[in-house]
Amino acid sequence: MGEITSKRNALYQRAVADCGDALERVARAYEADPDKRKDLLQEIHVGLWLSLDNFEGRCSLRTWVHRVAHNIAVTIAIRRNARSPDLVDLAEVEAELHDDGQQSVELQDALDRVWTLIHQLKPQDRQLMPLYLEGVDAASIGEITGLSSGNVATRIHRIKHLLSHRFHQGARRVQ
């Protein structure tokens, strides 16, 4: 029992060292309110800590951490009945792009807009966009989300298109 707990603690500390900041970003993707977000983040940490008893190394620790974080976050979102009929998917956002040229915005503004967009997305795309921005490769995104490689590729293409169109910041980068 003690051995299991110490293995769990060691894995947890490794997971937090590698993905701690990413966990906060997952919480933020699901919860805009800072207090509720803090609460959600704690739930994610507790769930992750408990889940690590079942970690057998069949996937990378990073994949495990992202799966756990998104699964907990989406469960709590469903329990809170926070699903709004106004949520959209990436295809709808892309379809509404106007061909009025690329907007040039500063990097921080672009980031703020990305957060706003994420909060408007349906769960599947809300999972995928942060994973893309975290730099997770397409194969791992498929492994985490359960989407086929073709589906992941299509959605990543949409994200890239959206980012370059709506959040283009080439001319006014903040260093």
Add this chain to the structure above:
Amino acid sequence: MSNDNPQDDLRARWQGQRGESAVSLEAIRARAAGFERRIRTRNIREYFAASGVVVWLAASILILEPVFPLRVAFLLMMASAVIFMWQLHRRASSRLAPADLGRTACIDFLRRELERQRDAVRSVWYWGILPATPGVLLVVIALLFAPHGVMWSPLFGAWFGIGFFVIGRLNQRAAQRLQREIDQLHE
């Protein structure tokens, strides 16, 4: 230093966002223990609520000494209150971290959660409303034989009838909305 591709700058900025709230192992242990306490408190509250209804109906039988059909109706309502509480307890999630939390891909996990909730609201007819119906019907009938019962019986029946209908419809709509969400999940 900036990248040639502006999107890489954005991703770098995204990944550079530092966390604000460190969570210690002690805090995690305390929260996990707190969750267990909350579950115990919730269970105790539900048992008290069910017991309260049963005691109130039993007292009504003993004190008011109603006519025989009303006694049977009250007994049926007592049974339905117990069934309702048991079903609520059975259906409420009491696990903080299911064993397959890290093994299940997000889409499967999301689908399962939505299906679980859809089934719960869809079946409220069977586990919430149906068990209560015999007791209510019997009260409606029995009231017809009580003093002034001809006035109270339809009122009582209508009150419960409308209540059951509204609860059923709301849950049916919620189930349809959840089904739409499930249908929209792509592989």
